[in-house]
Amino acid sequence: xxxxxxxxxxxxxxxxxxxxxxxxxxxxxxxxxxxxxxxxxxxxxxxxxxxxxxxxxxxxxxxxxxxxxxxxxxxxxxxxxxxxxxxxxxxxxxxxxxxxxxxxxxxxxxxxxxxxxxxxxxxxxxxxxxxxxxxxxxxxxxxxxxxxxxxxxxxxxxxxxxx
Numbered sequence: 001x002x003x004x005x006x007x008x009x010x011x012x013x014x015x016x017x018x019x020x021x022x023x024x025x026x027x028x029x030x031x032x033x034x035x036x037x038x039x040x041x042x043x044x045x046x047x048x049x050x051x052x053x054x055x056x057x058x059x060x061x062x063x064x065x066x067x068x069x070x071x072x073x074x075x076x077x078x079x080x081x082x083x084x085x086x087x088x089x090x091x092x093x094x095x096x097x098x099x100x101x102x103x104x105x106x107x108x109x110x111x112x113x114x115x116x117x118x119x120x121x122x123x124x125x126x127x128x129x130x131x132x133x134x135x136x137x138x139x140x141x142x143x144x145x146x147x148x149x150x151x152x153x154x155x156x157x158x159x160x161x162x163x
Contacts (some may be wrong), residue, residue, distance in 0.1 A: 005028040005030075006019075006153075006156065007041070007138060008029060009032050009139060009159045010160065011032070011109065012105070012158060012159075012160075013108070015039055016108035016112070017058065019108075019112050020111050020112040020115075023117050027117065028117040029118055031109070031118070031119070032124035033123075034124065035122065037102075038105045039102040045101050046096050047082040047097050047104075060108075060111065067096060067099055067103045067107060069097050070097065071098075072089050072097070073088070076137070100159065124142070124144075124148065126141040127141045128140045136155050137149035138152050139155060
């Protein structure tokens with residue numbers, strides 16, 4: 001059986017988490033991200049209960065707890081500028097949390113970097129896929145030092161809603 005190496009395009013929560021999990025399982029993984037700094041582009045800041053559960057299942061609850069955050073306690077519903085309803089939200093760590101996404105992404109990348117088979121490339125703009133015999137075998141893009149080709153036998157696009 002051929003060994004697997006992965007390329008993940010996009011270091012948002014999905015791409016960074018997947019890359020961490022692959023590297024944890026000994027799969028050489030290269031995570032590439034267009035931005036050179038996570039704080040440079042707006043990203044969502046709320047983790048819903050299912051996202052918190054995913055972090056827990058990944059064994060990262062303690063690391064998450066060290067990040068700046070606040071727990072949502074209630075939701076206010078407005079109609080035509082008038083508050084019509086206040087809905088209490090579950091507490092004790094089970095409701096949504098507002099977490100700095102740049103900090104969350106840096107934490108995920110730092111956890112991935114603990115594994116020798118994890119590589120993270122900032123400032124890589126994906127341009128095209130590499131194909132061989134009708135199969136996707138990597139990607140081409142522009143890195144900070146110029147054009148780059150990356151080859152892998154597992155290529156995952158996690159770079160936005162149209163991946």
